[in-house]
Amino acid sequence: MTGSTWKELGDLKRRSILEAIPAKWRFQHPVAPAEELRDVTGSYIQQFLTPREIEITETDAVGITERTTSGNWTAVEVTEAVCHRAALAHQLVNCLHEVFFDAAIEDARRLDAYFADHKKPIGPLHGLPVSLKDQFHVKGVETTMGYVGWIGTFQGKKVDLKRATFESELVRELRNLGAVLYCKTSVPASLMTGETVNNIISYTWNPKNRLLSSGGSSGGEGALIALRGSPGGFGTDIGGSVRAPSAFNGLFGIRPSVGRMPYEGAANSIDGQNLILSVIGPLATTARSLTLLFKAVLSQQPWYRDPLVLELPWRADIEERTRGLIKQSLNGSSSLAFAIMHHDGIVQPHPPIARAIELVKQTLTQLSHKVIEWKPPSHQLAIDIATRVFNADGGADIAYHLGLSKEPKAPQVIVSGELLQMNAQEIAALNVEKRQYQKLYMDYWNTTAEITGTGRPVDGVICPCAPHAAVMPYQYAHTGYTTFVNLLDYTSVVFPVTHADKNVDVPQPRAEFLSEVDKVIHEQYDPEAYDGAPAGLQLVGRRLEEEKMLTLAEYLGGEVKLMTCHELKQS
Structure with missing residues (x-):
């Protein structure tokens, strides 16, 4: 490959991904263009699968493990079905970087042999196929992280032995738990x-709408899981990279606080920047699947192998306490309170997202929960701080890795490379600004105890993940709805609410705007183009509240689903 251009190398790698898919699973005819075929989920992809494969792949992670850990389903039959559907998914939406189906089936055979010999599973994820964002190292499998210059290397360096043998800490733990990668x-x-x-x-x-984006940066995970080519997988989030793909693809996903999930040994961008740390979180089709994956990883005690993980096992007492509050609400004596943030003071959401907020607000009200308006400290200040954090190196890290192949940077990348690198004193001052903002937000949250009527501050904040449903290419102009959570290091769980409907979500004329970007995003709304796109929201909790937020998200997700089903029947 020496002397090849970045385009030639990229083309070669793209073909190698397709060629790694078994010939029997490749489409024999081109898929119709998006203009003719927007939605390739559901019945469209099902036509290429057997009834048994459909049954397996449309069972959530909890349902699969209930069958594989009891011996009712074999790891091999589950793995083969999921691999087949993943192969189809990639050919429909370009969601895979690496395919190692043969190795996965061999691993599944070993799991089945273990079960046959010992009459018990290896662990709670025994036989569960788990997908991984292309930041995690798997022995013998390349990690490009989207960089052409990383092809044939280990994170851009010629270290063949390490690529053949090294695995990220999360990968090691998933194998110990019985997952199939x-x-x-x-x-x-x-x-x-x-x-x-x-x-x-x-x-x-x-x-769901191939005119639109799957989100980023865990967009491949979101698209694959939406097509049921995975029952659950792991992404990362530094500014919304788990939550946007979850919301855009109608999924559940969690951005935990720093220190809950092991990041050791994973590739990263601007590695070493620690003012806003990237975190790992699962995405899945159900909230209970997120809890399964999260608890399973914690059971491996990752704090003994990752110096940045807190020694904080799954706290069952918090989960049970939260379930107790939910149970009280079902008896008509709610002790839960939520805040609704209709907009962040910078950008008003598009009609589908505004309607999703109203649906959730109606649901909470009907359940007799206390609902208040969320009017926090300036989110523009949060964006300003985060922007300087992400550009602190002047774009040097990204420029270096793009320069390995001399490939161009996509215009969507938010790191400009036009700012000067900060010195140590400037970074220290920025860290102080961040801490002061965190304190300001904390104090505001505490004040809500005076108006909730529960004796506590609000239990969670409902807000958009983005001002739009799954966005049109090149039109993702505002990341503020997710980035403020990363700056604060709060816990956030995304849950699906509804879908954009061109007949319902009609444009709303406006004469006044919150900002210039608000005007731009307002004018971008096209009900015809967005029709059918998932519209999800996030439930934001305080720092290290993963057990509470996952439990609440499972409850709210179920109640909102009942509400939207009722709405559909009435219409």
Whole structure:
């Protein structure tokens, strides 16, 4: 490959991904263009599968493990079905970077042999196929992270032995738990954008509406899981990279606080920047699947192998306490209080997202929960601080890795490279600004105890993940709805609410705008183009409240689903 251009290398890698898919699973005819075929989920992808494969792949992670850990389903039959559906998904939306189905099936055979010999599973994820964002190292499998210059290397360096043997800490733990690893999913080169685009696989499209993005930077995970080519997988989030793909693809996903999930040994962008740390979180089709994956990883005691993980096992007492509050609400004596943030003071959300907020507000009100308006400290200040954090090195890290192949940077990447590198004194001052903002937000949250009527501050804040449903390419202009959570290091769980409907979500004329970007995003709304796109929201909790937020998200997700089903029947 010496002397090849970045385009030639990217093309070669793209073809190798397709060629790694068994010939029997490749489409024999081109898929219709998005203009003719927007939605490739549901019945469209099912036509290429057997009834048994559909049954397996449309069972959530909890349902699969209930069957594989009891011996009712074999690891091999589950793995083969999921691999087949993942292969189809990639050909529809470009969601995979690495395919290692043969190795996965061999691992599944070993799991079945263990079960046959010992009459018990290896662990709680025994036989569960788990997908991984292409930041995690799997022995013998390449990690490009979307960079052409990383092809054939270990994170851009010629270290063949390490690539053949090294695995990230999360990968090691998943294997110990009995999970089957079979693919790595697409990311944008640099990771620093809300759309998944790179010079290897091009663009990862949204399965529900292929005119739109799957989100980023865990966009491949979101698209694959939406197509049920995975029951659950792991992404990372530094500014919304788990939450945007979850919301855009109608999924559940969690951004935990720093220190809950092991990041050791994973590739990263602007590695060493620690004012806003990237965190690992699972995405899945159900909230209970998130809890399964999260608890399973914690059971491995990752704090003994990752110096940044807190020694904080799953706290069952918090989960039970939260369930007790939910049970009280079902008896008509609610002790839960929520805040609604209709907009962040910078950008008003598009009609589908505004309607999703109203649906959730109606649901909470009907359940007799206390609902208040959220009017926090300036979110513009949060964006300003985060922007300087992400540009602290002047774009040097991203420029270096793009320079390995001399490939161009996608215009969607939010790190400009036009700012000067900060010195140590400037970074220290920025860290102080961040801490002061965190204190300001904390104090505001505490004041809500005076108006909730529960004796506590609000239990969670409901707000958009983005001002739009799954976004049109090049139009992701505002990441403020997710980035403020990373700056505060709060816990946030995304849950699906509804879908954009061109007949309901009609444009609303406006004469006044919150900002220039508000005007731009307002004018971008096209009800015809957005029709069918998932519209999800996030439930934001305080720092290290993963047990509470996952429990509440499972409850709210179920109640909102009942509400939207009722709405559909009435219409």
